[in-house]
Amino acid sequence: MKKLNYYLTIGFLGLVLLGTAGLYLPQYRGAEQALFLEIYKDGQLYQKIPLSTATDQEIKVTNEMGHYNLIEIKAGQARVKQADCPNQVCVHAGWLSKPNQITFCAPNKVKVKLTGQGNNLDATSY
Numbered sequence: 001m002k003k004l005n006y007y008l009t010i011g012f013l014g015l016v017l018l019g020t021a022g023l024y025l026p027q028y029r030g031a032e033q034a035l036f037l038e039i040y041k042d043g044q045l046y047q048k049i050p051l052s053t054a055t056d057q058e059i060k061v062t063n064e065m066g067h068y069n070l071i072e073i074k075a076g077q078a079r080v081k082q083a084d085c086p087n088q089v090c091v092h093a094g095w096l097s098k099p100n101q102i103t104f105c106a107p108n109k110v111k112v113k114l115t116g117q118g119n120n121l122d123a124t125s126y
């Protein structure tokens with residue numbers, strides 16, 4: 001009886017480990033793919049930058065009314081560092097570092113998105 005409990009416990013722990021690995025491995029699949037930062041202004045592609053070769057920089061996107069979003073690129077990731085919109089949702093979204101991550105500033109009509117090759121499916125809910 002003790003051997004049966006031992007084997008059941010080992011089998012159960014093995015299943016738990018396999019299930020946990022199945023949840024986390026899809027996040028790391030394709031991490032070596034090239035990431036591109038796409039900045040959209042008024043629904044049109046404003047700039048597309050390969051993050052793997054991009055230097056640390058800041059890009060200011062200004063609309064015709066003078067409102068702006070300051071986008072920072074650093075160490076292969078990007079974020080909206082500063083914006084003059086009232087709610088600051090785009091700023092609080094933080095760093096984007098994985099394919100299909102996105103932030104959007106509705107008042108200024110600016111969208112910042114990370115894309116990569118072969119990233120049709122999103123394995124993570126945001």
